[in-house]
Structure formats: C-alpha cells, structure tokens
Amino acid sequence: MTQQTITTETDASLPQKPAIIAENVHKWYASNKFHVLRGVSLNVYRGEVVVIMGPSGSGKSTFIRTFNALEEYQQGRIEIDGIELSHDLRNIDAIRKEVGMVFQQFNLFPHLTVLDNVTLAPIWVRRWAKKRAEEVAMQLLEKVGILEQARKYPGQLSGGQQQRVAIARALAMQPKIMLFDEPTSALDPEMVREVLDVMRSLAQSGITMVVVTHEVGFAREVADRIVLMDGGVIVEEATPQEFFQNPKEERTQKFLSQIL
Amino acid sequence: MQTELPPPVAPPISRASSPWEWMRVNLFSTWYNIILTIVCVVIIVVGISNLLRWVFDIAQWNVVVTNLQLFFVGRFPPELYWRVWLSLGVLACLAGIAWGFSRTDARWLSHSTLIALGVIVAAVILLPIPLSSRLWLVTIALVATIGYAAGRQLPPNLSSWLPVMWGVAFLLVWWLIKGGLGLAPTPTTVWSGLLLTLLTATTSIILSFPLGVLLALGRQSPLPVVRGLSTLYIEVIRGLPLIGILFLAQVMLPLFLPPWFRDLDRVLRAIAGLVLFSAAYLAENVRGGLQAVPRGQAEAAKALGLGAPLTVSLIVLPQALKAVIPAIVGQFISLFKDTSLLALFGLLELTGIARSILAQPEFIGRYAEVYLFIGLIYWIFCYGMSQASRNLERKLNVGQR
Numbered sequence: 159m160t161q162q163t164i165t166t167e168t169d170a171s172l173p174q175k176p177a178i179i180a181e182n183v184h185k186w187y188a189s190n191k192f193h194v195l196r197g198v199s200l201n202v203y204r205g206e207v208v209v210i211m212g213p214s215g216s217g218k219s220t221f222i223r224t225f226n227a228l229e230e231y232q233q234g235r236i237e238i239d240g241i242e243l244s245h246d247l248r249n250i251d252a253i254r255k256e257v258g259m260v261f262q263q264f265n266l267f268p269h270l271t272v273l274d275n276v277t278l279a280p281i282w283v284r285r286w287a288k289k290r291a292e293e294v295a296m297q298l299l300e301k302v303g304i305l306e307q308a309r310k311y312p313g314q315l316s317g318g319q320q321q322r323v324a325i326a327r328a329l330a331m332q333p334k335i336m337l338f339d340e341p342t343s344a345l346d347p348e349m350v351r352e353v354l355d356v357m358r359s360l361a362q363s364g365i366t367m368v369v370v371t372h373e374v375g376f377a378r379e380v381a382d383r384i385v386l387m388d389g390g391v392i393v394e395e396a397t398p399q400e401f402f403q404n405p406k407e408e409r410t411q412k413f414l415s416q417i418l
Numbered sequence: 419m420q421t422e423l424p425p426p427v428a429p430p431i432s433r434a435s436s437p438w439e440w441m442r443v444n445l446f447s448t449w450y451n452i453i454l455t456i457v458c459v460v461i462i463v464v465g466i467s468n469l470l471r472w473v474f475d476i477a478q479w480n481v482v483v484t485n486l487q488l489f490f491v492g493r494f495p496p497e498l499y500w501r502v503w504l505s506l507g508v509l510a511c512l513a514g515i516a517w518g519f520s521r522t523d524a525r526w527l528s529h530s531t532l533i534a535l536g537v538i539v540a541a542v543i544l545l546p547i548p549l550s551s552r553l554w555l556v557t558i559a560l561v562a563t564i565g566y567a568a569g570r571q572l573p574p575n576l577s578s579w580l581p582v583m584w585g586v587a588f589l590l591v592w593w594l595i596k597g598g599l600g601l602a603p604t605p606t607t608v609w610s611g612l613l614l615t616l617l618t619a620t621t622s623i624i625l626s627f628p629l630g631v632l633l634a635l636g637r638q639s640p641l642p643v644v645r646g647l648s649t650l651y652i653e654v655i656r657g658l659p660l661i662g663i664l665f666l667a668q669v670m671l672p673l674f675l676p677p678w679f680r681d682l683d684r685v686l687r688a689i690a691g692l693v694l695f696s697a698a699y700l701a702e703n704v705r706g707g708l709q710a711v712p713r714g715q716a717e718a719a720k721a722l723g724l725g726a727p728l729t730v731s732l733i734v735l736p737q738a739l740k741a742v743i744p745a746i747v748g749q750f751i752s753l754f755k756d757t758s759l760l761a762l763f764g765l766l767e768l769t770g771i772a773r774s775i776l777a778q779p780e781f782i783g784r785y786a787e788v789y790l791f792i793g794l795i796y797w798i799f800c801y802g803m804s805q806a807s808r809n810l811e812r813k814l815n816v817g818q819r
C-alpha cells in the first residue's frame with residue numbers, strides 16, 4: 159500500500175501536490191462507539207479519478223464524507239487542496255467551496271425549481287449576481303441535458319434527470335474536486351447510463367474525482383486508480399487493469415467474485 | 419416480428435346518474451337505510467324550521483341593530499372613525515392586490531368572487547348603518563377592486579414584495595389607530611369591540627410566529643444551553659392554562675420588566691400573554707415540520723458551502739413550514755378565538771363588549787341574539803383563515819410532490 163503511494167508520487171506524468179491527502183484517519187461513531195474508519199490513508203492527485211469500491215458497510219461513505227466535513231474524524235490528518243481540514247469553521251467553509259458532492263438520494267431541494275437549485279449556492283455563497291449565476295446554470299444544465307426542464311420542480315423529473323441536476327448543482331460552484339457517493343445506486347437500471355455518461359465526460363474535463371460506485375464498467379474505463387475498502391481500512395489500491403485482472407489481496411478476490 | 423400494439427382506448431366515461439338513481443343507491447338502498455333517511459330528514463326539517471322561526475319570529479334583533487357600532491368599534495371616538503375606515507381601506511387595497519396577484523387564470527372574476535361581491539353589496543344596502551358608513555364601504559370596495567385589477571397586472575417577480583407591503587400596512591394601521599407622530603393619540607381604554615379583537619389577534623399572531631420558529635430551532639439546537647432553555651420554556655407554558663398566563667401577564671409581567679415598561683398598558687400586556695402562550699404551541703408545530711425534512715437536505719446545503727443560518731432559512735425552514743401550514747393556521751385560529759378570554763380582564767373586545775351590552779337594562783336576557791351574532795363574526799374570520807391556508811397550500815404545491 160505504501161509502495162503504491164510512493165510509485166504514484168514519483169510518476170512524472172502527474173502533478174506533484176495531491177488534491178486530497180488523507181493520513182491515517184480514524185473515526186468512531188459517537189452514538190455506538192463503532193470504530194468505522196481504522197487508519198485510512200489515501201492521496202488523490204489533481205485530475206485523477208479514484209474509484210472506491212467495497213462491500214456495503216465498509217465505511218466508504220463515511221470516508222468520503224470526511225473530505226467535506228459532513229463527518230468528523232477523531233485521529234489522523236486530512237488536507238484538501240492545500241487546506242488543512244480542522245475544526246476551524248473558516249477552513250471548512252473554504253473547503254466546501256472547492257468540493258462538490260453528489261449523493262445517492264440526489265437530495266435536490268424540492269421546494270425550488272431546477273434552475274434555483276443550481277443557482278442557489280453561487281448566489282448565496284459565491285455572491286454572484288443572479289444573472290450571471292443563471293447563465294452559468296443554463297450552460298451546465300445544457301451540458302447535462304436538462305435545459306428544457308430548468309423551470310420544473312425536482313419532483314417532476316425522473317431519477318436520472320434529478321441526479322444529473324444534482325451534478326449540475328455541484329458543478330455550479332466550480333469545484334476543484336467532485337465526490338460521488340453511489341450516484342447510480344438509487345436509479346432504475348435504464349437511467350444508470352445517462353448519469354454515468356455525464357460523469358464520464360466530466361472525468362475527461364480533468365476535474366479531480368472520487369467516486370464510490372459498484373459500476374464495474376465505469377470503474378474499468380474511467381478510473382485512474384481503484385481502491386478497495388473493507389472493514390474500515392483500505393485493502394488494496396491498484397490500476398483498473400491490475401485490480402480486475404490480477405488482484406493481489408484475497409479480500410479483493412472475494413469481493414470481485416461477488417460482484418462480477 | 420412486428421407485433422401490433424393495441425390502439426389506445428379512452429377511459430370509460432363514468433355514467434352520470436340521475437338524482438333519483440343517486441337517492442335510490444345512497445339513501446333508500448335497504449329498509450334500515452330508508453328508516454335512517456326518514457329519521458334524519460325529520461330531525462333536520464324540524465330543527466331548521468324551529469331555528470328559522472326563532473330567527474325571524476321570536477328573536478329580537480334590535481339588540482344587535484342598535485349596537486352595531488358598539489360591536490364593531492366599541493367606544494372609539496366617533497370623530498376618529500375615519501381612521502378606522504382608512505385602515506380598512508389600506509387593508510382592502512392590499513388584499514385586492516394580493517388576491518389579483520395570486521390568481522393565474524384568465525377569467526376576471528370567479529363564481530365565489532361574484533357571490534362574495536353580491537353579499538357585500540347586499541350588506542351595504544340592507545345594513546341599518548348611516549349614510550357615511552355606506553359611502554365608506556362603497557369606497558373601500560372600489561379600492562379593493564382597483565387593487566385587484568392592479569394585482570393582476572403586476573409582474574410575478576414582485577411576489578417577494580407582498581410580505582413587505584403587508585408589514586408596512588400593519589404598521590400603518592397601528593399608527594392610524596393609536597395615533598402619535600402627528601395624529602391625535604387615542605388611549606387604549608377606548609379601543610374595543612371587533613376592532614380590539616382584530617388588533618390583539620393579528621398583533622399576537624405576527625409576533626408569536628417568529629418567536630415560535632426561534633423556539634423550535636432552539637429546541638433542535640446543538641448547543642445544550644439553548645436547547646435546554648427552549649425546552650423548559652415550551653414545557654412550562656404548555657403546562658399552564660391560558661387564563662393563568664393572561665393573569666400573570668396582567669399582574670406579574672410589570673414586576674419583571676424594567677421600570678420604564680412598568681406602566682405598559684393593559685392591551686399590550688394582554689398581547690404579551692397571548693404571544694408567550696401561542697409561541698410555545700407554534701414551536702411544537704414547527705418542530706414537527708423540522709423533523710419531517712430529510713437529513714439529506716441540510717447535508718446537501720452544507721456540501722454546497724451554505725452556512726448553518728442559510729441552510730436553515732433557505733432550505734430547512736421553508737420545507738418545514740410548508741409541511742405544517744394546517745397546524746400553524748389551526749394555532750392562529752385558536753389564538754383568534756382565545757382573545758375572547760380578554761373579556762375576563764376587563765378588556766372590551768368583541769366578547770367583552772357583548773357582555774357589556776347585555777348588562778344594559780333594556781337588553782337584559784338577549785343572550786341568544788348577541789352571542790349568535792358575535793359567534794357569526796368569529797366564524798367569518800376563522801373560516802377566512804382556514805380558506806387562506808388552503809389556498810396557500812395549493813399555491814405552494816404547484817409542481818411539487
């Protein structure tokens with residue numbers, strides 16, 4: 159595991175400073191003292207697409223939610239885009255401006271139109287003028303193929319359309335890093351592709367992405383690196399090729415035999 | 419292989435049944451239904467005919483007719499009536515604007531509007547009121563109509579100004595009634611009748627709402643002190659009868675407050691009591707709404723970089739309040755009716771003035787007429803509020819799940 163980190167760091171094709179540095183992160187859930195993250199370390203480089211896989215309950219969501227401080231952690235160190243993630247609220251605000259997140263359940267705001275969903279944060283957080291925010295929003299909605307639905311409410315859209323709006327909403331803040339937590343798991347099968355297509359073109363745009371997903375095809379094609387989590391630790395880190403064809407760890411082999 | 423899709427078929431038309439058919443199915447289907455129907459019809463017919471006989475034959479409505487002014491404005495000085503009328507005009511104009519604004523269909527007037535207008539015209543013609551009052555009423559109706567016409571023309575992006583306009587109108591009305599700042603001040607002892615009921619009720623509603631929301635948020639606060647105090651307040655108030663709180667507000671409140679508030683007048687003390695009481699119940703209603711908002715909503719807002727105040731005010735509260743509009747309006751309706759308790763503290767609001775009218779020697783014993791009349795007035799306002807709440811819900815539901 160450490161070896162892997164070192165090799166990627168010396169790889170000349172990637173820029174030097176990682177966009178995300180997580181070092182030996184530990185977390186216990188306060189309610190039940192459950193040790194959910196047990197020393198997780200991961201570097202994600204600028205422009206890299208890292209896919210996190212692993213069985214349900216292994217701590218994937220918890221881990222990526224520490225990146226934008228939706229979850230606290232008790233030990234270790236996290237640095238996002240050069241900003242130390244600490245209890246300092248100013249740092250948290252700064253990080254959240256740089257990190258967009260897409261949730262499994264979309265979490266669109268049902269009382270706002272699609273357009274208002276997308277312009278909300280730019281207007282209130284980035285303090286853009288409404289006109290500018292709407293122009294940018296319309297461009298993004300066009301990119302994700304929802305332009306015609308801009309004046310509708312989320313409840314009037316299909317799941318796939320809602321998730322694409324959620325992606326546009328996160329992108330409207332012009333984040334440097336995008337986090338996806340099982341973005342297609344709540345979708346009907348025929349809508350998975352439209353969302354994955356958007357994510358694929360996003361990956362080509364060069365933004366840094368961390369994606370928790372079970373979509374093998376997507377991981378194989380788009381990921382620069384695949385990380386397997388199990389029981390609150392990272393079990394294996396590998397390129398897609400190695401990960402699927404030649405997994406080193408027994409737990410990876412077991413996991414793959416279950417999903418393939 | 420090309421299989422032919424079956425052609426689309428229109429849904430079967432539900433057969434419009436004749437009234438006879440309907441009665442046979444719903445009222446006379448079995449022998450016991452026939453008996454039930456007959457018994458009910460007899461009870462209704464007898465009840466209504468007795469009521470009508472009482473209303474038109476036995477009741478002596480002159481107690482209402484001669485005291486109409488007392489019921490409405492009580493002891494407000496007649497030379498200042500114009501200020502009450504003007505207040506009504508301001509409110510009618512704004513109501514017209516808001517109404518015209520909220521109507522989206524092309525028809526200028528709906529059936530219910532026409533019926534309401536008919537009732538108003540009939541009232542203006544039939545009510546035994548002086549000519550000047552008639553003129554005022556006609557003017558106010560005209561102003562409301564103009565407001566309605568104007569409201570229909572306004573561009574929709576002005577909708578956020580309506581609450582501001584209501585706020586300004588509210589302050590304007592208070593100024594017109596209370597005086598000061600260039601107008602001759604009126605002592606609160608002359609505020610009475612429906613006028614006082616409306617002043618105390620609307621003021622209490624407007625003040626208790628933000629307080630209730632703050633208490634609800636406080637009860638959910640991550641800060642233990644804030645949470646504890648909010649919970650304590652809510653539970654204490656909900657454990658006390660309103661009459662006791664009103665008593666405390668009249669007698670004890672001046673003792674707690676700094677000296678320059680000591681001679682807070684009775685009306686304001688009553689309002690304080692109502693606000694303190696109502697806020698606790700509102701807080702519980704709002705808390706129910708807050709709990710109904712999925713956790714993912716606040717998380718999504720935070721992930722976008724919105725701080726806690728923005729997350730609450732832009733994302734969580736709008737959804738929470740929308741979910742509990744009926745409960746909140748129910749609380750407002752209770753509050754409106756609860757103002758009748760102020761009669762027990764010597765305030766001559768609608769119920770108080772009714773009691774004082776009944777104490778006049780020539781009207782002794784006319785309870786039924788007087789209480790029926792004020793009951794009707796209370797009902798009109800409460801029904802209006804519940805209709806407004808339904809309209810609001812319908813409007814907010816457009817396009818949303």
Ligand SMILES: Nc1ncnc2c1ncn2[C@@H]1O[C@H](COP(=O)(O)OP(=O)(O)O)[C@@H](O)[C@H]1O
Binds near residue numbers: 194215
């Ligand atoms: N709020 C919480 N309180 C206590 N335990 C939790 C909480 N959220 C998640 N867990 C537990 O932590 C573990 C990891 O959860 P999660 O990060 O959601 O896993 P994954 O996303 O990999 O399925 C699970 O066993 C889950 O039961």
Ligand SMILES: [Mg+2]
Binds near residue numbers: 219220339340
């Ligand atoms: Mg998960």
